[in-house]
Amino acid sequence: MARMTGGEAIVDSLLRHGVDTIFGLPGAQTYGLFDALARQSNAIRLIGARHEQACAYMALGYAKSSGKPGVFTVVPGPGVLNATAALCTAYAVNAPVMCVTGQIPTAFLDQGFGHLHELPDQLATLRSLVKWAARIDDPALAPGLIAEAWQAMISGRPRPVALEMPWDMFTNATEVTPTDPLPRLADPLPDAVRIAAAAELIKAARSPMIFVGSGAIGADIAALAERLGAPVASFRGGRGVLDDRHPLAMTVASGGRIWPEVDLVIGIGTRMEAPGWRWPAARAGQKRIRIDIDPAELRRGKPDVGILADAKAAVTALLTALPGPFAGWAGRVGEVRAAVQSEIQAIKPHIEYLNILRSVMPNDSFVVDEVCQSAFTAYFGYPIHRPGGFVTSGWQGTLGAGFPIALGVKVGAPDKKVVSLTGDGGFLFASNELSTAVQHNIGLCTVVFNNSAYGNVLRDQTQRFAGRVHGAKLHNPDLQAYAASFGVKSWRVTSPENFRPAIEAALDEPGPTLVEVITDIATEVSPWEFISPGRG
Numbered sequence: 001m002a003r004m005t006g007g008e009a010i011v012d013s014l015l016r017h018g019v020d021t022i023f024g025l026p027g028a029q030t031y032g033l034f035d036a037l038a039r040q041s042n043a044i045r046l047i048g049a050r051h052e053q054a055c056a057y058m059a060l061g062y063a064k065s066s067g068k069p070g071v072f073t074v075v076p077g078p079g080v081l082n083a084t085a086a087l088c089t090a091y092a093v094n095a096p097v098m099c100v101t102g103q104i105p106t107a108f109l110d111q112g113f114g115h116l117h118e119l120p121d122q123l124a125t126l127r128s129l130v131k132w133a134a135r136i137d138d139p140a141l142a143p144g145l146i147a148e149a150w151q152a153m154i155s156g157r158p159r160p161v162a163l164e165m166p167w168d169m170f171t172n173a174t175e176v177t178p179t180d181p182l183p184r185l186a187d188p189l190p191d192a193v194r195i196a197a198a199a200e201l202i203k204a205a206r207s208p209m210i211f212v213g214s215g216a217i218g219a220d221i222a223a224l225a226e227r228l229g230a231p232v233a234s235f236r237g238g239r240g241v242l243d244d245r246h247p248l249a250m251t252v253a254s255g256g257r258i259w260p261e262v263d264l265v266i267g268i269g270t271r272m273e274a275p276g277w278r279w280p281a282a283r284a285g286q287k288r289i290r291i292d293i294d295p296a297e298l299r300r301g302k303p304d305v306g307i308l309a310d311a312k313a314a315v316t317a318l319l320t321a322l323p324g325p326f327a328g329w330a331g332r333v334g335e336v337r338a339a340v341q342s343e344i345q346a347i348k349p350h351i352e353y354l355n356i357l358r359s360v361m362p363n364d365s366f367v368v369d370e371v372c373q374s375a376f377t378a379y380f381g382y383p384i385h386r387p388g389g390f391v392t393s394g395w396q397g398t399l400g401a402g403f404p405i406a407l408g409v410k411v412g413a414p415d416k417k418v419v420s421l422t423g424d425g426g427f428l429f430a431s432n433e434l435s436t437a438v439q440h441n442i443g444l445c446t447v448v449f450n451n452s453a454y455g456n457v458l459r460d461q462t463q464r465f466a467g468r469v470h471g472a473k474l475h476n477p478d479l480q481a482y483a484a485s486f487g488v489k490s491w492r493v494t495s496p497e498n499f500r501p502a503i504e505a506a507l508d509e510p511g512p513t514l515v516e517v518i519t520d521i522a523t524e525v526s527p528w529e530f531i532s533p534g535r536g
Contacts, residue, residue, distance in 0.1 A: 004176040006169040007036035009142035010100060015043055016143075017181050019071050021062060021411060023055040027075030029102030029117060032170025034073075040198055047411060047440055050432045052079045054404040056086030057430070060095045061408025063414070065366055069096035069153055070408065076102045076164065077117030078125070087129045089401055090160040093237060094214055096153045099126070104133065106166040113464040122383050123164060131159035139169060143179035155185035157215070157294040157381045187293060190317040191307040198266075198289045198305045199321040202228060204288070205264035209255070209328050212238035213358030215269020215292060219311040222246065229328010230266075231258065235274045236369070236392040238383035247334055252278070253380035253530035254340040258333065262286060269293070271313045271397065271498060272301060276524040278532045291315070317362040339378075340530070345524045350377040350449070352496040353517060357419065357447070358382055358505055364527045365417040366391055366409050372423025373456070374449045374517075400429025403446060407437060410444045415491040417445070424450040424476050434486040437512035444508045446514045451521040452476055458521060483514045490514040 004012065010033060014022070022044055026034040037046055049055045051120065052074040059070030061159070074083050080101050090097040099377050119125060126133040132152035136142050149161040159474040202208060212221060214237030220511040221241050225232045225248045232242040233255030242249045250258070256279040258345075265275060265282075266289045275282070290303035291314045298306035345351055350373055361367070363385040369375035369392045384390045391409055393401045406420035427448045437444055458472035483490035489509055491502035499517065506513035 001175045001177050003173050004139055004167050005032055005036065005171050005173045005453040006136065006139040006142060007032035007171065008141045009176045010136075010146065010165070011036040011040050011044065011141045011148040011325065012176075012178060014071060014177060015040065017042060017146070018068065021045045021047060022071045022073060023049060023056050023062070023408070024073040024423065025049055025052055025075070025079065027079060027102070029104070029167040030073060030170060031076050033100070033102075047436070049162060049436050051430065052082035053086055053400075054407070054430050054433045054436065056083035056088070056099065057401055057404035058408030058411065059097045060086055060090045060093070061368065061391065061405035061410075062412035063090075063095045063097055063408075064093070064388060064405075064412070065409040065418075066412030068412075069098055069150070070412075071098045071100065073100040075117055076104070076122055077119050079117070080119070080122060081219060084129055085398055086401065087160050087162070089393045089396045089398045090536070091130065092396040094158050095160065096158040098149060098153060099130070099160065099162040101162065101164045102170065103164045103166045104166045106137070109166065126162040129160075130162050132192070133162040134165075136163055136165040136169065139172060139174050140176050143176065147179045147182045151185065151244050156187070178217045187310040187313065188308050189306055194307045195304055195314070195317045195321050198307060198318060201264055201287050201289060201305060202266070202318075202322060202326075207261050207332075208264040208266065209258070209262040210268060211255070211270055211272060211275055212241045212268050213270025214238060214388070216241045216311045217269070219268065219315040220319070221268070224315050225447045227319060227322055227324040228326050231255065231333045231372045233274070236379060236390065238270060239390035240387045243385045244383035245385060247337075248330060250333065250337060251380035253344060254337050254534050256280070256530070257340055258336045261332070264289070267291065268315065269302065269355045271297065272397070278279045280533055284453050313473055315424070339488040341497065344381050344530060347377050347381060347527050347530070349496065349519055349524065350374045350527070351381045353480070353499055354378055354382045356496060356500050357503060360500065360507065361372070361419065362417055365389065366413060368402050368406035368409055368418065368420045369393065370420070370422035370426040371423070371456070372426055372449060373423045373451075373524055373527065374423065374447070375402070378421060378533065379527070380530055381527070400426045403427055404430045404433050406444050406446070407433060407442050410442050411440075414443070419443060420446040422446060422448055423455065424452065424479075425450055425454045425474060428476070431482070434483065434488050434512065434514075438487050441511055443510050444502070444512050446512070447503070448479060448514060449517045449519055450476060451519045451524065453521045455521055455524065459526060479514065488512050488514055490516065490520065492516045
């Protein structure tokens with residue numbers, strides 16, 4: 001046992017869990033925590049930010065690129081509320097993120113006096129957003145609760161967790177017994193009867209498809225696809241699970257095109273969004289197999305065979321049950337791939353810029369999306385060569401998340417090239433974090449497509465509401481001068497021809513850079529017909 005303050009007990013516990021980076025913005029309630037972090041600054045790096053949203057988004061990006069949980073700390077009340085969009089996003093994309101926040105002083109809890117940053121029930125708010133949340137009422141409880149939170153965060157379907165501590169407990173001292181990290185809870189093993197039933201459906205299929213999400217990362221999807229002669233399609237989180245250069249890899253665009261011919265779909269670690277409601281109607285009599293670690297997904301999907309298991313273990317079991325090889329339909333897959341690849345070249349100008357970007361980016365690089373036309377096009381128009389290489393806000397579609405998430409991606413993978421693919425509307429949500437990038441020398445390259453509009457909104461208002469455009473046009477600052485004011489090198493380009501030298505120069509810089517691409521919303525071609533056919 002050792003005598004520790006609450007702040008010291010938390011920091012000691014984080015160190016025992018291997019935390020070496022924390023994203024945070026200090027405030028009165030968490031002074032004790034930041035003092036403890038300062039005294040351990042040789043062991044835990046603090047990345048400060050200019051807004052609480054960025055702290056949480058950076059922790060998310062860090063988790064996605066480093067393979068380790070991301071930890072952030074903000075003040076309670078408004079600070080927590082500023083971070084909740086990122087917590088929602090982390091929940092959507094299955095990111096292991098830990099929020100450590102404060103609370104009003106113990107004597108004021110549940111009294112309703114209106115103490116600084118008081119929420120009526122902050123813990124209830126957090127529990128509605130994350131997988132697990134608790135209050136640390138005393139420094140002695142910190143090691144056990146952090147270990148419990150960590151275990152919940154990384155077990156099963158990884159998702160965010162949160163801990164709060166009253167203001168006074170961060171500086172109060174007591175005897176504390178450290179707790180070693182708890183093991184990850186064991187995953188359910190694939191049920192042999194269900195594996196056998198799935199194998200029988202596969203043997204009877206003539207045109208099977210594998211559809212993957214981020215939950216399929218780590219499974220031998222290439223071996224399964226090659227054994228079955230089946231295409232592997234993905235939407236966002238599953239991009240790169242099968243290298244897009246593989247002849248059986250399909251995007252949301254090519255997968256949607258071939259979907260009406262599929263007689264069996266094998267969903268692995270995915271919510272099945274694209275086949276569920278974005279693609280055309282499924283073929284009559286189509287069978288479905290679902291593999292997921294989350295039993296709720298199997299209940300929602302109502303598959304013919306549902307296998308509750310980690311994707312890696314379930315795919316291994318399927319390969320054992322399917323000696324094969326099977327005839328498959330690789331020839332037809334190749335035809336559709338080629339046809340769609342030709343058609344998407346009409347999505348101008350964004351596909352032209354994406355083609356150039358892909359040609360200069362290393363295979364092990366990261367691209368981070370945003371709610372913008374270039375990123376929508378990248379769903380199918382930017383090939384991904386490694387699992388996790390496309391980082392996304394997933395089904396939350398969180399406008400403004402891309403740039404701060406990308407900062408965290410770069411912190412988590414400092415030796416990799418990282419590009420934030422964003423629009424002018426989303427970028428300006430957190431563009432003040434250019435200051436953070438400079439202060440901490442985060443060498444992120446940000447490509448901002450500037451059409452002076454919320455492009456999707458403007459298009460929808462024009463096409464669906466008789467041209468009554470309202471609130472969708474933007475007045476932007478001079479982004480070149482804006483970047484320069486932070487000390488960020490920047491380039492402005494107006495055509496694909498002068499994009500290549502700009503992006504090459506930006507990627508060669510050791511520090512943060514910005515490339516502004518000027519486009520005309522009136523001539524941009526919508527990518528949505530390739531994402532939601534018939535509803536584009």
